[in-house]
Amino acid sequence: MIYLDNAATTRPKPPGVAEAVTAAMLSYGNSGRGTHEDALAASRTIFGVRRQLADLLGCMRPDHVCFTPNSTQALNIAISGLLGPGDHIISTDLEHNSVLRPLYRLRQQGTAVDFVPADRNGRLDWGAFERLLRPDTRAVVCTHASNLTGDLVDIDWVGEFCHTHGLLFILDASQTAGVFPIDMEKQHIDVVCFTGHKSLLGPQGTGGLCVREGLDIRPFAVGGTGVQSFSETQPAEYPTRLEAGTLNSHGLAGLGAALDFLEQTGLETIRAHETTLARRFYETIRTLPGVTVYGDFGKAERAPIVALNIAELDSSAVSDELAERFGIATRPGAHCAPRLHRALGTEDQGAVRFSWSYFNTEAETDAAAEAIRTLVSEV
Template sequence: MIYLDNAATTRPKPPVVGQAILAALEGFGNSGRGAHDEALTAARTVYDAREKLAVLFGCDRPERVCFAQNSTEALNAAITGLFGPGDHVISTDREHNSVLRPLYRLRAQGGEVDFVPADRQGQIDYANFEKLLRPNTKGVVCTHASNLTGDVTDLVRVGDFCRAHALVFVLDASQTAGVLPIDMAAQDIGVVCFTGHKSLYGPQGTGGLCVGADVELRPFKVGGTGVQSFSETQPMEYPTRMEAGTLNGHGIAGLNAALDWLNEAGMDRVRAHDCSLARRFYGNVKQLPGVTVYGDFSAEIRAPIVTLNLGQRDSAMVSDELEHRFHIATRPGAHCAPRLHSALGTEEQGAVRFSFGYFNTEAETDEAAAAVKTLAEEL
């Protein structure tokens, strides 16, 4: 099998990830729930991961790195913790449902939401952020890179806009954490929401949010914390404020090992490899008859994603043929990005996404392009 669905979850993981998870399963107690060796070993590993993530994202302090199950939970925590009835939020048409649905719920609860529109090529005009600004605008929530097209948002421009108007910038880094540089201070980002199982190469069930020094979130959930047990309310110290209940210590151990692997491999090297394969694939399919590729490939910086359609063929049928005839794993359909599919005009057809990772090869990339060529010739 040629696995080209790394935007959904990277596969395989570095061997050290599984080794760390197994060691944690056999040796960890519950982090923050005791002072015996097993609990302290878990706590030290969790804190070690916080420190590495704080460095990775330019977060002010490790204790402001709060763990969650995934980006979706982190984004829900950020959006519900920051905004409420009467608040106005700006987002974009490029967003995943992990951003859209919390914003739609906010709107149903009395908040207001506007979206910077995407054009037929999936591009946005940054001047529209200013046009959508209102007196009650409180923040911007947007993706770093589209999970559908791979197009990257200009964080400096959005951050400058937020700083100029005293808005909180919430970034969905699901597709970019570990592959594109993020600096919360330099880019005026208030909250970074990330997942561990994509380009951080960690296990599923890990992720979190990095909270800026001047940002205060209402707790998303409340419950056991291991501290201040007689208090009727959730402790307000970070990270406890956002981490009710037992953490996924075993998963965080795997994520911690993945961060070590990523630091050793070098984020720039990983990005160069992944993006080189994506551009190689794009170069081989872009002019095939009947093939439509989505996104701006003239941009210097992109996520390693190439999404296409073959004529008017249903994307699920194309993806099934790629798997059953050519043993190539891709992702068809709507990709949880309904507004961007509407902008591209692909609501009914969907699209087939090829996404590349560090363990893919040039030979696999060329074989995938040859499979697309075969299908295109059969149209």
């Protein structure tokens, strides 16, 4: 199988990740529950991963890196724990449902939400940020890169906009953490939500949020913490504030190994490899008759994603044919990004998404392009 569905989850994971998970499963106790060596081993690993992520994302305090099973949960915690009735929120048409549904739910409860529109090429109307601003605007919640087109959001600009207007900036870094630079301090980001199993190259079931110092997020879940047991309320201190229940120390051990790999390999090396392959594919298929590619390829910096359709063919049928006949894994359909599909005009057809990771090769990329050429010739 040529795996080009890395925006869904990266595969394979780097050497050392599975081994770290296995070793953890064979030896770890429960982090924060007791001080015997096996429990401490889990606690030490988790603390080490907090430090790695704080370094990677420019979070000043490792104890403000809180773990969740994925970025959806992190976004739910950040959005519902900071915002509510009486607030106005600005978001964008590029968002994944992991941002949209928490926002829609808040809207039902009396929070005002507006979206910066995208055009038919998926480009944001940047002037809309200013136009949508209201006296009660409290936050911007947005993605760093569209999971559908790969287009990046200029988070330097958004951070500056938020800083200027005194808004909270909650960033969904699901597609970019580990590949594109993120610095909470420099870019004025209040909360970065991440998942471990995509660009961070770690196991599924890992994720979290980095929180700026001084920001009090209402806990979403409360429960066992291993500390302050006789308190009737969740401890106020981070990260325990947002971490009720046993942490996934096995998965986080794997994420730690993935972060080691990222650090050793270098973000720039990884980004250059992935974007070169995606661009190579794009340049080969973009002029084929009947092929429509979505997104703004005028920009060199973009997440390694190419979403396309062939003529009027159902994206599901194309993706299935790619898998069954050519052994190429892609994702069809709606990609949990309904607003962007509406903007692109692909609500009915969906799109076939190709997405790369550091472990893909030129040969795989060329085989995928050749498969598209074959399918085009048969239309």
